[in-house]
Amino acid sequence: MKIAVLKETAPGERRVAATPETVKKFVALGAELAVERDAGAAAAFADQGYADAGATIGDRASVVQGADIVLGVQGPDVASLTGAKPGAWIVAGLNPFGDRARVDAYAAAGFEALAMEFMPRITRAQSMDILSSQSNLAGYKAVLDAAAEYGRAFPMMMTAAGTVSAAKCFVMGVGVAGLQAIATARRLGAQVSATDVRSATKEQILSLGAKPIFVENVAGIEGEGSGGYATEMSPEYQKAQAELVSGHLAKQDIVITTALIPGRPAPRLISDAQLATMRPGSVVVDLAVEQGGNVEGAVAGEVVERHGVKIVGHRNVPSRLPADASALFSRNLFNFLSAFWDKDQGRPVLDAEIGDAIRLTKDGKVVNERLAG
Template identity: 85%
Template sequence: MSVRIAVVKESTAGEKRVSATPETVKKFAGLGAEVAVESGAGSSASISDQAYADAGAKLGDRASVLKDADIILGVQGPDPDSLKGAKKGAWIVAGLNPFGERARVDAYAAAGFEALAMELMPRITRAQSMDILSSQSNLSGYKAVLDAASEYGRAFPMMMTAAGTVSAARVFIMGVGVAGLQAIATARRLGAQVSATDVRSATKEQIQSLGAKPIFVENVAGIEGEGSGGYATEMSPEYQKAQAELVSAHIAKQDIVITTALIPGRPAPRLISDAQIASMRPGSVIVDLAVEQGGNVEGAKAGEVVEIHGVKIVGHRNVPSRLAADTSALFSRNLFNFLSAFWDKDGGLPQLDDEIGGAIRLTQNGKVVNPRLLS
């Protein structure tokens, strides 16, 4: 008997992505799976129902798609009430925001679902192709620069004209993870003068390799900022003070600042204060990619572009969804790479190993089992 996979239409407001594309539907079919897609699931990502049908998927309403499904795929976790009719023991594989949506996790457990949070995928070599945070952050960094350019009332590159020279925009990237590196590369391609900083000293060479200027605190020994799995950790008061002084002087000279700093399971660290915003010249732009986790920038508002001291603070929600076709393609490949790596050729559910399964499994047998939610 083949594994039945359900692809549900996203119900979260503003979510345009979809968790499977015709490409991955074909790949799952190649493994022997039966794929059912809720009608209209891909419309906001520019994928028609016919394209899914041509790839071998069965189309239907939510109830028919969920019936007998072994695995339910989503971009964001589906509302537990919308899963009525799905069988106990079914897997929910999606970005589940377990720390921000704990009640939903508890509801999955009560309903007997096995919830697998893809954003908790361990950052190990063999799981790189399964990492939804990296794939989505890459395009977020790119889009952040485009959003900044759209709000900025001047040109990015230096231009030599008969009427005089237009100076290059000065762009400062704060946080050099996947999103930050892509932001550097994109701003450089647009001709900006780019600088960047991070709490992890190892990123200095990465910044330089992309042609940007690293802005780092020197003479504060023993602070690397590197946490487990390559994530940043919170810094000591000494480092924070030194960084604030260095960054304040630098921010005052910038035209555009893009902040990307996140700490998993905790509010985003505050990087830019109201006083620092006031030091920037009117018409400058700040893009806060962490606005939905509390924000890196004082005064930033999720879902809004606000103006403070003449500086525009851009706080778009769900930036990956603003490039839904491409982010859906990458997200769906992450899900396929994950499930196919553990595929049971005899037709049973994939058999997860302890390292990956233990990291991403939230619920099992009616209970919340993830150590990070139990501690």
């Protein structure tokens, strides 16, 4: 059983799909590990560390040659997989909705593509969930990015020269990223409030010491979709939410938006008109910018200014913390493969619950029901 670990080639991608820690664990299972030269360099993992953990180091062609499983952070191009075994598993974040052409190419080449972002949100798969591990870091980094752009201090400071007021931070969307953003802003000393369409998140917001901002008078709308994700809301709720948010935004210094709906463009949470009501010098960080953005005027990969408000739209935020992001991502992959490792066969054997959920292609066909049609 040969497992290949590739160097990422997507622009700005600094993460790696295995670390010396997880290589050592795979080797202990009986796998042969081959790591592409400098695969971990951008995340401060040297080739020698991989070699010491039991991997062989080589160029891409030699690493892929004869591979049974190919690990990646983002899915590799099919052209770079020449030499992998027929039916080899491609295990990575594959962006199935955003890059369907690549999924079709995997099918045509006979690979079995396993999309880690389709991992079901069930108890036994929590340690395999790349979306949660990477979103946690994104929420943390979003607050640090906001602090770097903000021209004032976060905490209240009482000095002989006078008092500095605490920054007011508003988090929109209280999933994994939003919860970490709340916690980080609180640690930095900000006054934090948060909102979400899911009423169940109120208790989580309060538990972190923040103030919940919720529509209270629209009955029967919970906003809870499958797997804990939010769903699109009714027009009545959207109107009430917009009115509530508009009044609150005008008083905020920092806003972090995190709202995503799987397979659909990110919902618009802040309009240009709402931005115009914010104080000059305020900062908005849009963590959904690569899926169309929660904020009108946000530009993927740029920090722009509108009405005196900075809108931060960094791409691939977890990759801005490459060492920790790689460590968590690689543990997700190891936890996944090791959980299904069959000692007698010397390879992982998936069950239907998880296998059917994440398998995109098999035997030359696209087989995932979420990609039907």
